[in-house]
Amino acid sequence: MAGKTLYDKLWNDHLVKQRDDGSALIYIDRQLLHEVTSPQAFEGLRIAGRKPWRLDANLATPDHNVPTTDRARGIDGIVDPVSRIQVETLDRNCDEFGILEFKILDQRQGIVHVIGPEQGATLPGMSIVCGDSHTSTHGAFGCLAHGIGTSEVEHVLATQCLVQQKMKNMLVKVSGKLGAGVTGKDVVLAIIGKIGTAGGTGYAIEFGGEAIQGLSMEGRMTICNMSIEAGARVGMVAVDDTTIAYVRDRPFSPTGEAWDAAVDYWRTLHSDDDAAFDKVVELNGADIQPQVSWGTSPEMVAGIDGHVPDPAKETDPIKREGIVRALKYMGLAPNQAITDIKLDRVFIGSCTNSRIEDLREAAAVVKGRKVSPSLKQAMVVPGSGLVKAQAEQEGLDRIFIEAGLEWRDPGCSMCLAMNADKLGQGEHCASTSNRNFEGRQGFGGRTHLVSPAMAAAAAVSGHFVDVRELTH
Amino acid sequence: MRAFTQHRGLVAPMDRSNVDTDMIIPKQFLKSIKRTGFGPNLFDELRYLDEGKPDQDCSQRPVNPDFVLNQDRYKNASVLLARSNFGCGSSREHAPWALDDYGFRVIIAPSFADIFYNNCFKNGLLPIVLDVKVVDQLFREAEVEEGYQLAVDLEAKTVTTPSGESFGFDVDDFRRHCLLNGLDDIGVTLEDADLIKSYEDSRRKTAPWLFGAGH
Ligand code: SF4
Numbered sequence: 001m002a003g004k005t006l007y008d009k010l011w012n013d014h015l016v017k018q019r020d021d022g023s024a025l026i027y028i029d030r031q032l033l034h035e036v037t038s039p040q041a042f043e044g045l046r047i048a049g050r051k052p053w054r055l056d057a058n059l060a061t062p063d064h065n066v067p068t069t070d071r072a073r074g075i076d077g078i079v080d081p082v083s084r085i086q087v088e089t090l091d092r093n094c095d096e097f098g099i100l101e102f103k104i105l106d107q108r109q110g111i112v113h114v115i116g117p118e119q120g121a122t123l124p125g126m127s128i129v130c131g132d133s134h135t136s137t138h139g140a141f142g143c144l145a146h147g148i149g150t151s152e153v154e155h156v157l158a159t160q161c162l163v164q165q166k167m168k169n170m171l172v173k174v175s176g177k178l179g180a181g182v183t184g185k186d187v188v189l190a191i192i193g194k195i196g197t198a199g200g201t202g203y204a205i206e207f208g209g210e211a212i213q214g215l216s217m218e219g220r221m222t223i224c225n226m227s228i229e230a231g232a233r234v235g236m237v238a239v240d241d242t243t244i245a246y247v248r249d250r251p252f253s254p255t256g257e258a259w260d261a262a263v264d265y266w267r268t269l270h271s272d273d274d275a276a277f278d279k280v281v282e283l284n285g286a287d288i289q290p291q292v293s294w295g296t297s298p299e300m301v302a303g304i305d306g307h308v309p310d311p312a313k314e315t316d317p318i319k320r321e322g323i324v325r326a327l328k329y330m331g332l333a334p335n336q337a338i339t340d341i342k343l344d345r346v347f348i349g350s351c352t353n354s355r356i357e358d359l360r361e362a363a364a365v366v367k368g369r370k371v372s373p374s375l376k377q378a379m380v381v382p383g384s385g386l387v388k389a390q391a392e393q394e395g396l397d398r399i400f401i402e403a404g405l406e407w408r409d410p411g412c413s414m415c416l417a418m419n420a421d422k423l424g425q426g427e428h429c430a431s432t433s434n435r436n437f438e439g440r441q442g443f444g445g446r447t448h449l450v451s452p453a454m455a456a457a458a459a460v461s462g463h464f465v466d467v468r469e470l471t472h
Numbered sequence: 473m474r475a476f477t478q479h480r481g482l483v484a485p486m487d488r489s490n491v492d493t494d495m496i497i498p499k500q501f502l503k504s505i506k507r508t509g510f511g512p513n514l515f516d517e518l519r520y521l522d523e524g525k526p527d528q529d530c531s532q533r534p535v536n537p538d539f540v541l542n543q544d545r546y547k548n549a550s551v552l553l554a555r556s557n558f559g560c561g562s563s564r565e566h567a568p569w570a571l572d573d574y575g576f577r578v579i580i581a582p583s584f585a586d587i588f589y590n591n592c593f594k595n596g597l598l599p600i601v602l603d604v605k606v607v608d609q610l611f612r613e614a615e616v617e618e619g620y621q622l623a624v625d626l627e628a629k630t631v632t633t634p635s636g637e638s639f640g641f642d643v644d645d646f647r648r649h650c651l652l653n654g655l656d657d658i659g660v661t662l663e664d665a666d667l668i669k670s671y672e673d674s675r676r677k678t679a680p681w682l683f684g685a686g687h
Contacts, residue, residue, distance in 0.1 A: 016671045017664055021645035025661060027671055029682050037564065039505035050658070053668075056684050065503065082503040082526050089505050126682065133563040133587055147587055149565035150507075151594035151657070159661045161668055165644060197490060198557040201586055231560070233586050254681035262681045297490055318489055318555070325488075418499045437494045437561060443523040 003272025005169045006236055007204040010144035010269070014127045016161055025161045026144075029126040032112040033060035033099065033153070035090040036418070037131030041154035042093040052097055053160040059121050060094050060101040062087045063111045064418045068381050068408035074105045079420065110384020110410045113137040113225065113351035117217070118386055120250025124239045124266040129156055134351050134434065136227040140220035141247070142239035142269040144204075147228060167234065168278040170203035171271075174211035176285040181468040183361065184219030185353060185432065185451035187211065187283075188226040189291035193301040195281055200232030203279065206271060207237050211285030217246040218357035225352045226434050229298040238270035292338050292464050293436050293449040295326035300436075302338050304454070304466045310334035329438055330446050331426060339464050341448065344427035346371075346378035346405075346459040347441070348452050350415035353432035354383030356390050358452040363396040365456035365470060371404035372462030379406040379421070381413040405459065417442045430458040474596035475654030479577045480623040481550030483614045484540050491554060492561035493588060497570040500526055510566055511573030515541065541574075545618050553610055554581040558599075559588025568595045578624050580631065582607050593647045594657065598624065600631060600641045626652055 004012075016025040038060070045051070052058065065083035075091075078084040087104065094101035102108040108115060113134055116122035124142040129135060133147035146162065156162055172191055192199075205227050212220065220237045227235025237243075244263055247253050254262045289303030300323075302308070308327065311334060314320040327334065332341065348354070348362050359382060371378045380400050382388040388410055391397055397407045414421040415433040423429050423445025432455050436447040450458065457467040501513045503526055512530040517523075519541060521534040535542045541549070552571065558581040559567060568591045571579065577597065582604040584592075592599045602610070613633060614620040623632040626648060632638045650657060661668075676683055 017667050019646060021649070023644065023646040025664060025668070027668070027675070036502050040507045040565075043505070043507075048656075048658070054672075080503075086503050086505060123681070125679070131563060131565075133561070135563075147563040149563050149568075149587060149591035149594065151565060151591065155658050155661065158658045159665075159668065160672070161661055163646070163657060163661065197560055198583060198585070201557070201583065228587075231557070231585065258681045262679070265679065322489065416494075416499050418502065435492075435494070435561060437492045439498055439517050440494050443517065 002276040003274040005271040005275040005277060006142060006206050006238055006269060007144070007167070007169055007234070008275070010125065010127065011166055013125065014144060023163050023165050026127060026164045028129050028156050028160055028162055029057060030116070030121060030128045031058045031153070031156050032116055032128065032130035032135070033058060033090070034064060034112050034132065035062045035086045036064045037150045038093065038153055039086065039089045040150050041131070041157060042097065044154040045157060050158045052099065052157045055098050057160060058099045059116070060090060060099055061109050061112060061115055062090050062104055064412045064416065066104055066411040067419050068411050068413045068421060071104070071409040083419065107385035107389065110387065111351045111354065111412055114355060114383030114387065117141065117221065118250070118384055120247055120253035123247055123253065123262070124243055125269055129162060133228040134225050136233065136235045137221050137225040137351060139224040139227065139234060139236035140217060141243055142236060142266065144234065146233050167204045168202055170200060170205045170232070170279040170281065171277040172205055172207050173209040173280065173282045174207070174285045175209045175282065176211060177214065178211050178285045178288060181453060182288050182290060183451040183453060184215050184222035186288055186291045187285070188223040189293065189298070189301045189449060190283060190288045192226065192230045192298050193291070194283065195230055197229060197297055197299045198231040200227060200230040203232050204234035204236065205230065205232045207235060212237060213240065216357055217242060218355045221355065222352055226298070229434055239266045290451065290454050290467055292454065294330065294332060294338065294341070295323070296329055296436055296438050297326070298434070298436060298449060300326055304338055304464060306338050308332050308334060308336040308338070341428060342374070342463045343430050343458055344376050345423060345429040346375060346455050347414045347429055347431040347433065348379070348455050349381030349383070349413050350433035351383065352434045353452045354381060354387065356387050358432065359387070359391050359396050362452040362456040363399040365453050365467060366403040366405065366460055367399050369403055369460040371459050374462040375459065377406065378404065378459040379408055381408040382410050384410050403460065414441050416440060430455045430464065473594070473654050473656055476577070476596055476598050476626055476651045478623070478625045478627070479550065480621055481577060482546065482548055483551045483553050483610070483620050483622050484546040484549035485553040485611050485614045486540055487555065487611065489555035490557045490560055493559060493564050493567040494561055496559065496567040497564065498524065500524065502564060502566050507569050508573055510570035511575070514570040514574040515539070548575065550575050551578045551580065551622050551624070552576050553607070553614055554579055556582045556604070558584050560585035563587045565591045565594070568592045568597050572597050580607065580610065593651055596651065596654070598626060598651065600624065602631065602639055602641055606639050
């Protein structure tokens, strides 16, 4: 019999009931909640007269709607009344039901997918859900992490279980070593470019291979974060020393004997050597260049030395139509060099790239340089209050400010522009976020997805450049 | 939840692949704390020429005459015919809420994004996967024939065209059962409360660090 994949193991460990019809009840160890996808779930509980099944499994924070300036004013600082109501509603629901929440003025507040790992609320082997598709981020810890909809948020609150069907197993293996200046973000964009935005639909993806093993937890989180952009709800990396070192001594992490027992278990969280995958995709790490998305779907990417495609050369009519539409929206010409794309704004932040290592990488590039005068704005939005504090301790804030970047308070910010931070119509933005859909960062806005280092290089140049040419 | 057994309705063909949830319902409308009222803002950026704001009277806004749902012949459509990877992007359930609020009951496409597909069933909306060639054929027929309707039978798992041609589709038994009977998922799961408790008890012994941490 073939061995088990990491996904198989996590699935088996959380299986409460396998139903005859192929669906299963999966136990959920942790639910993260935020203000956008939870109000209707709490309302549903109230209407049905139900109570949360297990309070200590839940952790909440507002992130999508919070302003990234003038935070000392707390909720009163939220100018948009509708946004304010949503944040107030989360506070009220958490207070009423007794759920732990890091409120807007709490230093531990931040983007859900940043604070979970930061607190040790994300631990290897857990099953984790959140009403947010980027919950796949937590898979970097060898977790079974699913993004879910609001009805499922309510379902997990009420039953501590999720109804799931087992997915198929996919291995994405990135062999060899990454070149200098090539980051987790470039790896995941290259993967999506290769398999497409529906390539992972129906699969749980495990990312493995030497290049992945060589990444820090931040890099692995960036990769798992964007599994959903490859169509997969679940992305994972096996547990190793890097994982265990990261979770040690976090506020929610076990200590003493419980820690030792936990580590023994965590060490089993990898695919067996003889495990069978339904699909295997291989990339050579050394071939991956810094990536830039040119279109309106995350699969529309090119290396920094590449060009915008020419629709005339595309033979598939549906794809051709997609390219034509994307180029029109993005205001780009066929065959244009990626380095010729001029920028209006730069955004460094989001649950994909707002952790301390991301900020360090960006700071290293802008240090001693100035933001190009052709830009309207360049901003850095740390992922949490604690990331912000650490960055300030390391002096990164000074580096950014001296270079002319804005240093903001934590939240989702311009990743989806639900708060005041957004693009104007037709503006091009180098963004470290995860989605370049039409209108994502503001009505008519044009998003280019890149790594923090590439965003920083673009900020000081006014257009895309190969960050490797800017080494100090 | 509202049950779904059979439905016959006018078909609107939306000829575009990778329709994402930002397109289905843009973020500014996610600030609502309700489940209803999203219909007027369904496909907001495609449907109107100006930038939509929450709580606005949409009947006064300039519409994009080229967008399929703005054409008279597709008024009151309840079956959306779509292309591959429909509903990709975020997990927002506001997307099916908006489709439902607008009046759609069925969405037919060659493929759907996972989370969106799942969210539909929780809201009495039926997503149907048909072979890409069949979808092509339905697109052709719907565009040629004004008033083109499809009949969907969830019990029999069929989609039938006006000429009587029938196509079978697959749907998993649990989802079908819940949808046919309008069952509340939570109620169904709570029937297994004892099983959940005993799983939890054994887990507390084998992995105690998962309980009560940090509280
Ligand atoms: S940072 Fe962006 S992608 Fe991440 S949770 Fe916030 S809005 Fe979603």
